[in-house]
Amino acid sequence: MPPTGKEAALLGVGGVVGVSLAAWRTLFPWIGYDLPILKLGRKYGKKTMTDALNGHFLVDLFEISAKNNPKKPFIIFQDRIFTYEFMNEQACRVANIVLQMGLKLGDTVAILVSNEPAFVWTFLGLQKIGVAVALLNTNNKHKPLLHSIEISEAKVLIVGQGSDLFQNVDDIKQELRIPVYLMGTGIGEAPVGYQSWDQLMLSAPHAEISRTMRSGMNLLTPCCYIYTSGTTGLPKPAIINQTKALGMSKFLYLGGLEHDDIVYTVTPLYHSAAILALFTTMDCGSTMLLRTKFSAHHYFEDCRRHNVTVIQYIGELCRYLLAVPEHPKDKVHKIKVAVGNGLRKDIWEKFKDRFNIPQIVEFFGASEGTAATFNVNGRVGACGRLSPLLSKLHPSGMAIIKYDRLKDAPYRDKNNRCLPVEFGEPGLFIAGIPEFYKDKFYKGPQEVNEKKVLRNVFKDGDSFFNFGDLMYMDKDYFIYFQDRVGDTFRWKGENVSTNEVANILTSMDFIHDANVYGVTVPGHDGRAGMAALHLNEREKLTKERLKQIYDHSSENLPSYARPLFLRLEEQTRVTVTFKQHKVDLVKEGYDPSIISDPLYYLSNDAKTYVPLDASSFGSMLKSRL
Structure with a gap:
């Protein structure tokens, strides 16, 4: 909703002068909601600017914390304490190793490492000489993994401990053209074709x-690449330059992070959510409690044992915690704030009340995005604010515009201009693109970047970043996430590309076409994958074929991307422009009472897809999805 004429006038420079706070609140009741984020933004925006002016980049912030508090715990992992001093020494070993390799500022190293301190000190060591770090998704394998390495232009691949990680790399080893170093070999030799990272670390100064x-490092120097899946179907490396990294290092301050706080992180370190927490922890000189994998049953036990004060979440994480049987000590902890994204309105208050948060x-934001919004007011379900004042404070503006779901594109009027939504109306969230981006959000071909740009939105020559998310706004200018649009949906806290799954x-040689889309499942956040299949002529979906689909999906897709439901159609549905038609399929979902086509669901117990009909529908909903 755009500001009225009165709002626009008073938001101008001339109108601000001489207007008291009381007058503002009388004229604009919503202005009071802006004050907390304005106060925080001013304080930490100033700190970010000071860091930049002093030439302090992310790794400098860590080194300052290590110098000021060498013996302080930086990482707590598996009940072991890793001090700032120790982590810095390990990072220096890494830096000395890669210097001996001849790597330098501007080069890239890819790391495939699970949650452990070695991830952090390897990252920091590479940053000490200005080497960008490609943070590979540890769930990827085969083509997505190979693509992620190749598109980063990495000169070296470092693989963390674990047989799964090694196997995934070994499957593509013949196609790799760079040296591969393995962690976890100890003093032993690495397998043929690999080199031992451990031996290098043991001997490095x-x-x-x-x-x-x-x-030579500057604000536009790449810090790291965080991979995101999108409409192209393969992971894309979002560019996190030093400017964005500095901004990310102030993230948890919005929750009041202080020097003595302990932050609990269970999300993967290759994910932007964990990176936000890591960057702020090292800037503040705080402590991070790191866990290899999330465990709902041990979560609050960990918080109590380690005196955690700040927790970080994704929405599904909170739902899993609520699913654990209530415990007398649910409210016994020292947590003062939970910071994250994806906490849905239906469980917000349940989570807050049960665990006394x-x-x-x-x-709300995106690794490759040009803006972020924050709800520091506690408005249930909201992911930020988009008041006339806050939208003007963004360097290039933010807006929610009308969206045509049938055309899967922004709505444009007779003048080919986009229109802002009304209060309560879902629309597409967009943000202006500051000049320094140069329309470059991902490393790789420019055509991939161009797909994220909307041009001539409100006037000739303007350009906006398309987040691909539908939002709506209430009359107080709080905004709420509605859904993903286009060819991606979100499940288990991860974005899933329909094109990647379809490919x-x-x-498989017996499947002619696959139309993949997301469907809602009661009791779960996001949308689960469903595929409408059209088989080749004379093919039938036998038990053997269903098992083959299960095995093929398990081998080539991460667990969150595998279709939970299959629908067998005689013909693929397409629009008049020969694009796959998803709208009716999404509406019909997987309800056997309204669908005559054969339906199947993924059974983790049977390790195959099994028929879904009226008799099995109830038990399916209660199963492990």
């Missing part, structure tokens, strides 16, 4: 690295 080794800070399915 931990002498501090001079800042001159990264003297004093404050929840919900945010995997249609690589």
Whole structure:
């Protein structure tokens, strides 16, 4: 909803002068909601600017914390304490190793490492000489993994401990053209074709690295690449330059993070959510409690044992915690704030009340995006604010515009202009693109970047970043997430590309086409994958074929991307422009009472797809999905 004429006038420079706070609140009741985020934004925006002006980049912030508090715990992992001093020494070993390899500022190293301290010190060591770090998704394998490595232009691949990680790399080893180093070999030799990272670390000096080794670093120098899946079907490396990294290092301050706080992170470190927490922890000089994998049953036990004060979540995580039977000690902890994204309105208050969480800070953003929004007011279900004042404070503006779901595109009027939504109307969230982005959000071909840009939105020559998310706004200018649009949906806290899943399915020689989409499941956040299949002529979906689909999906897709439901159609549904038609399929879902086509669901117990009909529908909903 755009500001009225009165609002627009008073939001101008001339109108602001001489207007008291009381007058503002009388004229604009919503202005009071802006004050907390304005106060925080001013404080930490100033700190970010000061860091930049002083030439302090992300790794400098860590080094300052290590110098000021060398013996303080930085990482707590598996009941072991890793101090700032120790982590810095390990990072220096990494830096000295890669210097000996001849790597330098501007090069890239890919790391495939699970949650462990080695991830952090490897990342920091590479940053000490200005090497960008490609943070590979540990769930990926085969083509997505190979693509992720190749598109990053990494000169070296470092693989963490674990047989699964090694196997996934070994499957593509013949196609890799870069050296591969393995963690976890100890003093033993690495397998043929690999090199031992452990042996290098044991012999490397931990002498501090001079800042001159990264003297050419600037605000546009890539810090790391965080992979995101999208409409192209393969992971895309979002560019996190030093400017964005500095901004990310102030993230948890919105929840009041202080020097003595302990932050609990269970999300994968290759994911932007965990990276936000890690960056802020090292800037603040706080402590991070790190866990290999999330465990709902041990979550609050960990919080109590380690005196956690700040927790970080994704929405599904909170739902899993609520699913654990109530415990007398649910409210016994020192948590002061939960910060994250994806906490849905239906469980917000349940989560807050059951576990006695004093404050929840919900945010919205994207690794490759040009803006973020924050709800520091505690408005249930909201992921931020988009008041006339806040939208003007963004360097290039933010808006929610009308969206045509049938055309799967922004609505444009007779003048080919986009229109802002009314209060309560779902629309597409967009944000202006600051000039320094140069329309470059991902590393790779420019045509991939161009797909995220909307041009001539409100006037000739303007450009906006398309987040691909539908939002709506209430009359107080709080905004709420509605849904994903286009060819991606979200399940288990991860974005799933329908094209990637469809490509995997249609690589099977008996499947002619696969139309993949997301469907809602009671009691679960996001949308689960469903595929409408059209088989080749004379093919039938036998038990053997269903088992083959299960095995093929399990081998080639991460667990969150595998279709939970299958629908067998005689013909693929397409629009008049020969695009797959999903709207009716999404509406019909997987209800056997209204669908005559054969339906199947993924059974983890049977390790195959089994028929879904009226008699099995109830038990399916109660099963492990």
